[in-house]
Amino acid sequence: MNETKHEIPYKIYLEESEMPKKWYNVRADMKNKPAPLLNPGTMEPMGYDDLRPVFCDELIKQELDNDTAYIDIPDEIQNFYRMYRPSPLVRAYCLEEKLQTPAKIYYKFEGNNTSGSHKLNSAIAQAYYAKQQGLKGVTTETGAGQWGTALSMACSYFDLDCQVYMVKVSYEQKPFRREVMRVYGASVTPSPSETTAVGRKILAAHPGTGGSLGCAISEAVEAAQSQEGYRYVLGSVLNQVLLHQTVIGLETKTALDKYNITPDIIIGCAGGGSNLGGLISPFMGEKLRGEKDYRFIAVEPASCPSLTRGKFVYDFCDTGMVCPLAKMYTLGSNFIPSPNHAGGLRYHGMSSILSQLYHDGLMEAVSVEQTSVFEAAEQFARVEGILPAPESSHAIRVAIDEALKCKETGEEKTIVFGLTGTGYFDMYAYEKFHDGKMTDYIPTDEDLKEGFEGIPKFPGNLI
Amino acid sequence: MNETKHEIPYKIYLEESEMPKKWYNVRADMKNKPAPLLNPGTMEPMGYDDLRPVFCDELIKQELDNDTAYIDIPDEIQNFYRMYRPSPLVRAYCLEEKLQTPAKIYYKFEGNNTSGSHKLNSAIAQAYYAKQQGLKGVTTETGAGQWGTALSMACSYFDLDCQVYMVKVSYEQKPFRREVMRVYGASVTPSPSETTAVGRKILAAHPGTGGSLGCAISEAVEAAQSQEGYRYVLGSVLNQVLLHQTVIGLETKTALDKYNITPDIIIGCAGGGSNLGGLISPFMGEKLRGEKDYRFIAVEPASCPSLTRGKFVYDFCDTGMVCPLAKMYTLGSNFIPSPNHAGGLRYHGMSSILSQLYHDGLMEAVSVEQTSVFEAAEQFARVEGILPAPESSHAIRVAIDEALKCKETGEEKTIVFGLTGTGYFDMYAYEKFHDGKMTDYIPTDEDLKEGFEGIPKFPGNLI
Numbered sequence: 001m002n003e004t005k006h007e008i009p010y011k012i013y014l015e016e017s018e019m020p021k022k023w024y025n026v027r028a029d030m031k032n033k034p035a036p037l038l039n040p041g042t043m044e045p046m047g048y049d050d051l052r053p054v055f056c057d058e059l060i061k062q063e064l065d066n067d068t069a070y071i072d073i074p075d076e077i078q079n080f081y082r083m084y085r086p087s088p089l090v091r092a093y094c095l096e097e098k099l100q101t102p103a104k105i106y107y108k109f110e111g112n113n114t115s116g117s118h119k120l121n122s123a124i125a126q127a128y129y130a131k132q133q134g135l136k137g138v139t140t141e142t143g144a145g146q147w148g149t150a151l152s153m154a155c156s157y158f159d160l161d162c163q164v165y166m167v168k169v170s171y172e173q174k175p176f177r178r179e180v181m182r183v184y185g186a187s188v189t190p191s192p193s194e195t196t197a198v199g200r201k202i203l204a205a206h207p208g209t210g211g212s213l214g215c216a217i218s219e220a221v222e223a224a225q226s227q228e229g230y231r232y233v234l235g236s237v238l239n240q241v242l243l244h245q246t247v248i249g250l251e252t253k254t255a256l257d258k259y260n261i262t263p264d265i266i267i268g269c270a271g272g273g274s275n276l277g278g279l280i281s282p283f284m285g286e287k288l289r290g291e292k293d294y295r296f297i298a299v300e301p302a303s304c305p306s307l308t309r310g311k312f313v314y315d316f317c318d319t320g321m322v323c324p325l326a327k328m329y330t331l332g333s334n335f336i337p338s339p340n341h342a343g344g345l346r347y348h349g350m351s352s353i354l355s356q357l358y359h360d361g362l363m364e365a366v367s368v369e370q371t372s373v374f375e376a377a378e379q380f381a382r383v384e385g386i387l388p389a390p391e392s393s394h395a396i397r398v399a400i401d402e403a404l405k406c407k408e409t410g411e412e413k414t415i416v417f418g419l420t421g422t423g424y425f426d427m428y429a430y431e432k433f434h435d436g437k438m439t440d441y442i443p444t445d446e447d448l449k450e451g452f453e454g455i456p457k458f459p460g461n462l463i
Numbered sequence: 464m465n466e467t468k469h470e471i472p473y474k475i476y477l478e479e480s481e482m483p484k485k486w487y488n489v490r491a492d493m494k495n496k497p498a499p500l501l502n503p504g505t506m507e508p509m510g511y512d513d514l515r516p517v518f519c520d521e522l523i524k525q526e527l528d529n530d531t532a533y534i535d536i537p538d539e540i541q542n543f544y545r546m547y548r549p550s551p552l553v554r555a556y557c558l559e560e561k562l563q564t565p566a567k568i569y570y571k572f573e574g575n576n577t578s579g580s581h582k583l584n585s586a587i588a589q590a591y592y593a594k595q596q597g598l599k600g601v602t603t604e605t606g607a608g609q610w611g612t613a614l615s616m617a618c619s620y621f622d623l624d625c626q627v628y629m630v631k632v633s634y635e636q637k638p639f640r641r642e643v644m645r646v647y648g649a650s651v652t653p654s655p656s657e658t659t660a661v662g663r664k665i666l667a668a669h670p671g672t673g674g675s676l677g678c679a680i681s682e683a684v685e686a687a688q689s690q691e692g693y694r695y696v697l698g699s700v701l702n703q704v705l706l707h708q709t710v711i712g713l714e715t716k717t718a719l720d721k722y723n724i725t726p727d728i729i730i731g732c733a734g735g736g737s738n739l740g741g742l743i744s745p746f747m748g749e750k751l752r753g754e755k756d757y758r759f760i761a762v763e764p765a766s767c768p769s770l771t772r773g774k775f776v777y778d779f780c781d782t783g784m785v786c787p788l789a790k791m792y793t794l795g796s797n798f799i800p801s802p803n804h805a806g807g808l809r810y811h812g813m814s815s816i817l818s819q820l821y822h823d824g825l826m827e828a829v830s831v832e833q834t835s836v837f838e839a840a841e842q843f844a845r846v847e848g849i850l851p852a853p854e855s856s857h858a859i860r861v862a863i864d865e866a867l868k869c870k871e872t873g874e875e876k877t878i879v880f881g882l883t884g885t886g887y888f889d890m891y892a893y894e895k896f897h898d899g900k901m902t903d904y905i906p907t908d909e910d911l912k913e914g915f916e917g918i919p920k921f922p923g924n925l926i
Contacts, residue, residue: 010545174890185845
């Protein structure tokens with residue numbers, strides 16, 4: 001509430017001319033490259049031709065390219081980015097004052113678009129390449145709904161058909177998410193459904209099931225393969241998705257450079273890893289090339305702790321085991337986080353790129369419990385205005401914790417975190433929190449053991 | 464989808480240093496000033512002392528000041544503005560291309576904050592002056608919920624108690640709106656309630672009532688007067704609110720001036736008039752001073768057509784008749800728009816300032832039906848990305864209509880409209896629209912007659 005004039009504005013917006021024209025591919029600078037995807041039938045590495053029945057051609061090239069450091073962002077995608085980007089890099093003056101910390105806190109806010117999250121950055125790229133290939137449409141799955149919304153918006157822009165398989169329990173609990181997708185002309189099917197063989201099989205075995213992300217993935221893949229001119233697209237985990245999301249980190253870096261700010265710590269929430277990977281990539285590149293050093297912290301929910309308690313092995317990306325296998329930190333493709341867990345970040349695995357970087361000691365990871373996450377969310381909302389998504393609030397929690405450590409030590413560290421989205425469609429979770437009905441859950445070693453048993457056993461997997 | 468490089472960016476953001484430091488008071492340039500408020504008991508004009516029991520002192524001064532053209536925005540409010548402002552002035556390139564119009568369309572987007580609308584611009588000012596006066600808290604009413612949310616955020620920032628009376632039917636239909644207010648620490652009471660005499664009286668007479676805005680106002684005023692250290696605040700209609708909202712128009716004008724753009728037509732939706740008044744004020748000032756000419760268009764719903772079909776007389780601001788009377792275009796304080804009408808803009812009257820300007824022929828007004836409004840909303844969402852609030856979509860409808868006229872005539876007019884907010888909490892209305900269940904309603908002359916009968920008959924009122 002003071003009247004100080006600050007040298008650094010509350011929000012740093014780039015000019016259009018300063019926005020990235022190329023994505024940055026961190027794999028080019030990694031000594032240990034992420035391991036290739038394996039064919040679930042043969043356990044052999046998959047090449048371009050193996051992946052063509054499922055994914056768009058150009059996206060496969062991006063998926064497999066471990067060498068090209070900078071990849072042009074096509075003009076059409078840059079035009080779309082200009083509709084909702086640059087996103088602001090915000091100096092959290094009010095939060096700093098509230099915490100009475102000497103730390104300088106910044107957050108890159110990706111929630112100012114109708115999808116409500118960073119997912120749109122990759123959705124528009126994937127829709128573009130599908131359109132370029134002359135496809136009729138794409139299929140995908142969505143859990144919490146951000147990805148499905150983002151893809152609906154992107155497909156609407158390029159006049160592509162968009163078929164979303166939405167986890168049934170989420171479809172029923174979040175009718176408004178579904179309605180937003182309908183605004184953008186997508187068809188939304190609760191999963192499991194009668195529209196696919198795998199859906200019918202699951203419904204026959206479990207008539208009352210609320211579905212799962214793994215099942216929705218399997219349905220979406222089947223739907224893509226059974227329709228002429230369709231491909232499957234995915235909103236996280238894959239190398240291509242992290243590549244598109246580097247627009248977050250590149251904008252962040254340009255904004256910081258403009259004001260000669262060098263961050264000490266960069267923090268992001270991690271589910272499949274797309275936001276964190278996108279945010280840290282350009283900074284990680286400097287670290288990999290030995291130019292600078294930073295601390296990177298991945299924050300995951302204690303109820304789904306793939307990095308902090310998972311195994312670094314080859315595992316299926318879906319529960320239906322129709323997708324390729326990826327080498328990653330995983331809790332096992334059968335692992336399902338406790339239903340008391342709110343919001344996203346409930347994926348059993350983690351991006352292969354981030355898994356490798358973590359394995360090589362280039363990044364840290366911590367897990368946090370959801371009650372403390374919602375406490376941080378509310379504290380943040382009250383001083384910074386923005387109502388954060390539960391996912392994003394994991395990063396807020398750790399940013400506040402680090403800022404409070406600075407308060408103890410007196411260090412003036414610069415902390416940057418990714419605020420991936422808004423929580424407007426998560427008010428049910430906030431309500432539980434306000435009513436004191438929110439509970440925490442940390443899986444026991446026994447709980448995890450069950451998930452680990454689902455990890456495929458073959459010679460390449462050293463468990 | 465073309466690759467043109469544009470001279471004018473998609474979004475014009477001002478630098479912090481370019482943000483307004485003073486509000487502009489259009490009354491200073493009006494030859495015919497808006498008529499004073501009248502005491503409902505004596506029908507005499509109300510002065511500073513008469514208004515003190517209800518409103519905050521400094522806000523009364525602003526309410527009564529018809530002479531000072533520029534009023535300083537206190538630093539604390541400027542600081543808060545920097546958290547979510549400047550709001551972008553967006554060039555609607557994608558909409559222009561979709562419409563194939565030679566018109567140039569711009570919109571000032573006020574939805575990028577957690578309250579989801581422009582209401583925050585006045586909420587923070589009113590909370591600030593309440594805090595300065597040493598008050599404990601404020602009371603208010605909310606219908607659709609944007610104003611209540613905005614005030615909750617503002618009060619949270621200044622650590623003021625915030626008591627919101629929310630129309631019961633809205634409280635029950637929009638539990639998530641209520642939950643957002645709880646995030647910011649407000650107490651939200653469904654109205655009518657047992658907490659006030661007027662509420663108890665209404666409940667006794669109509670046990671199952673869903674409430675109305677007029678009733679909620681009466682409860683909030685009573686609550687403020689019956690608690691030590693509380694005042695009542697209002698989110699629209701009043702002169703002070705229009706003053707605060709001129710931050711919208713001032714930013715818009717600075718952004719346009721930077722690129723030497725002169726608008727031909729400026730369009731805004733009009734409920735109580737706060738957004739429209741705020742947007743057009745600086746431009747209207749130029750017109751009043753004879754410096755420039757613009758067309759201004761107020762857009763109201765056909766179901767609640769106060770400007771286009773109302774009477775320009777003194778009327779009560781609330782149904783409980785406890786508030787002062789204002790001279791304005793009104794449908795009568797008993798007029799209640801058809802329940803099929805979605806969203807806000809359902810106020811029976813209109814800001815005295817705008818009423819006077821309209822009466823003096825300085826502004827036009829049109830009314831539109833809601834099905835065509837939602838058609839425009841969806842068309843806009845699909846090409847411009849943003850999911851608009853039903854209220855804002857009234858302006859979109861007319862902006863599109865004007866752009867299509869330009870297509871016919873070949874005129875390259877510059878159209879600016881106010882996009883007041885987002886529709887994330889209005890998906891129920893979108894669902895009705897998608898399901899073909901949305902209907903239109905235009906009151907007959909007979910319907911209106913009933914409302915007009917409630918207008919007070921006294922010598923000053925020439926009906």
